[in-house]
Amino acid sequence: MKRFESLLSYVAAAALFAMMVLTFADVLGRKFLGNSLVGAVELTELCMLVMIFLALPLASLAGEHIVFDLLDRVMPPRLLTLQQSLANLLTGLVFGAAAWLVWRRSVRTFEMGDITARLEIPLGPFHRMVAAMLLLTALVHLVLAAREAMRATSGQPAVPAAGASTGSGS
């Protein structure tokens, strides 16, 4: 499990690094060598899909999604754990539904044989990857929900780590 997590994070990190290098090389090539890198734009786009959706389950696991937690202070701890569990259950179901929607889309992408404009890379596998990662994110939330449900019934106090609101673009 731990190993799989670090595999995901290494690939996401590599994809982001590649985006940076591709964009930089594209600019350099155009300014100093007179021609831009062939397919840099579409490679950047594919790297971005990989980066975002591999990092999504990691963000969920780290509890980085922003939640409205102003009511946490007034909630009894046990009720709070139950609430966290329900919220994660609902979030998991939503990601599961999203995975199914994107999977249907990927079937169509395969059928149409969609490819990128310059390098003719097939898009189907990438859409399928998005669906798979959404499913994984759903599983992360369902596991968190189950864990919290057990904690709520066994009467252990809430752990604020899951779903604590930290980090944002602002």
Place this chain on the structure above:
Amino acid sequence: MIEGLLGFAAMFVLMALRVPIAVAMGIVGFVGFALMRSWPAAMSSAAGEFTDIGAYTLSVVPLFVLMGNFVTRAGMSRDLYQAAYAFIGHRRGGLALSTIAACAGFGAICGSSLATTATMARVAMPEMQRFNYSTAFAAGSVCAGATLGILIPPSVIMVIYGIMTEQSIGALFAAGVIPGLVAMGFYMLASVWVTSRHPEYGPPGERASWAERLKAMRSIWGVVLLFAIVMGGMYGGFFTPTEAAGVGAMGGFLFALARRSLTLPVLRDVLVESARTSAMLFLIVIGASLFANFLNFTELPNALKEFVTQFQIHPIVVIIAICAIYVVLGTAMESLSMMLLTVPIFFPLVTSLGFDPVWFGILVVCVIEISLITPPVGMNIFVLSSVMPQVPTTTIWRGVVPFIVADILRMSVLIAFPAITLFLPKWLGL
């Protein structure tokens, strides 16, 4: 219209249940759209939101996030602080003034206020504590100064506003420069006002010789160079904002490398952290755009427009009311989701009244800055107290009050004189 209000109500219920805000917006947007149009249409557009998030123009977001994280690791905030300190540290409240100036400088290479808070708190707070500054005043100056991170370009928030409202990111960045300097001035006035009433809150630091000042100035060349390349390249027509972000990230990477602050594990951390932040941001963007699609079908934006024309409310009153709503919402809501939730409603109204969309964007960024430091939910306050756990949150709350007053004065000036905001983009021909 009633559907739109119901949608908002449902969203707030889900939020109160502790469902992530992005997911709450997505559920309401999807279900609302399906009920008003059809389920197949909703399903098709929702699937598209996920697969199209990889669009090239959006890559500007992760690249600016990455640039900010690299320059944070490169320790450039310390150089900026020391340079500012060498010039103004010996004045009364000089360390707080230096903090604000250094925050503005850091904002010029980092597009995130939270990153600015974290890095400046580590650099400036120990210094101010060494000189026996009032903890509240010191913390207030860091929290407030760091909000400049999103006003002075580059700015991740401005990029997201630009993408949502289809405004030029270059124009928004240019528009942020002068208001950023005005904001810095108001923050400095606020700290001068505090120390003139309570000189013991901010004793003067040590005076630096001119030789030391020159030396400190020379050490910030990296910051100046990075800003010059990114902004100069963008406005000199050498590259697009997306490419500027890529070049900026590369620049930040090279600086961090040259300063030996990057080991392989650190590099991996920076990349993974930026990737996770980007995933979190894009999830909000997806949720918000599902929600916005639904809102467009509810006629709620139009109903608001009609309401304003029917009662012949003066446009400036509308702007002031919107800003007031933002300040109130901002005390309890996280800033980015607040912006994404409200802009689909306010933006059509404001532009139909004839206001400049870029100017409104800068106002939105300013109210977001206020929301970052207003309790109970002020993200900068949370970040500072997580970096400095020994400082009680209530102390920070006391310290930010004079700066919130300065923010409101600044907002009034920006509303009264739109030219402050629009001069630079006009001059650059954007």
